[in-house]
Amino acid sequence: MAYAHERPLVDSGDTYERAFGKSQKAWLRPFGRGDLPPYWQAVNDPEIARFTGHVPPLAFEEIEAWYAHCVMGKEGSLDRYFSVCAPGSEVFVGCVWLWNSNPLDGHCELSVFISDKSLWGTGIGTEAVRLAVEHAFDELGLEKVWLKVDAWNERAVRSYEKCGFETEGRLRRHRRTPEGWSDMLVMSVLRSA
Numbered sequence: 001m002a003y004a005h006e007r008p009l010v011d012s013g014d015t016y017e018r019a020f021g022k023s024q025k026a027w028l029r030p031f032g033r034g035d036l037p038p039y040w041q042a043v044n045d046p047e048i049a050r051f052t053g054h055v056p057p058l059a060f061e062e063i064e065a066w067y068a069h070c071v072m073g074k075e076g077s078l079d080r081y082f083s084v085c086a087p088g089s090e091v092f093v094g095c096v097w098l099w100n101s102n103p104l105d106g107h108c109e110l111s112v113f114i115s116d117k118s119l120w121g122t123g124i125g126t127e128a129v130r131l132a133v134e135h136a137f138d139e140l141g142l143e144k145v146w147l148k149v150d151a152w153n154e155r156a157v158r159s160y161e162k163c164g165f166e167t168e169g170r171l172r173r174h175r176r177t178p179e180g181w182s183d184m185l186v187m188s189v190l191r192s193a
């Protein structure tokens, strides 16, 4: 299914040829090489890293290596890496990944963060997740999208619930954070849900 709002992207560093998701609350476009500086800045922000599990400091070279291996290197797979933009803009304000894809069993993992903290709580992240899940089912033909989230991250858990995710289980003491051990929830949404 082609989206009516699809259009060419101008950045030749982009990994996919077309943007696919636009709504009143969020636009998605392919994550490109030009997004590496703001992405690098975000994953090194302790306030964001607390939620995402990144462990700063990360060198820019590490981010470039990740991009080469995971984003460019996974072309041909069902993994998709998207930048989140405010409607009407192409400026990177966050990202949502469909990664760890398993075409045999029809599922992939989702990760998301909004790097512009002034947008937290505005619904843009929830909309980005909704668009990505729609893409996973309608464009990639997957049956299930799953994720891991810190049990204490109430905003994220609520955001995922609003997108149809249900909790599958609890991974006890699954992540070591600066504040101590963190339980993680495994959540998923099914195509038929």
Ligand SMILES: CC(C)(COP(=O)(O)OP(=O)(O)OC[C@H]1O[C@@H](n2cnc3c(N)ncnc32)[C@H](O)[C@@H]1OP(=O)(O)O)[C@@H](O)C(=O)NCCC(=O)NCCS
Pocket (backbone or CB within 6 Å): 048, 051, 052, 112, 113, 114, 115, 119, 120, 121, 122, 123, 124, 125, 126, 127, 148, 149, 150, 153, 154, 155, 156, 158, 159, 162
């Ligand atoms: C998690 C994230 C993607 C959610 O996107 P968002 O656009 O901010 O989410 P929303 O504004 O739709 O809020 C989601 C729900 O959480 C609630 N919420 C907002 N701020 C909250 C807070 N500080 N604590 C608890 N709940 C909160 C909202 O009220 C909303 O629920 P409701 O619609 O039933 O009222 C975004 O906040 C983010 O990037 N956070 C930092 C990184 C992160 O946590 N990533 C996920 C790692 S697994």
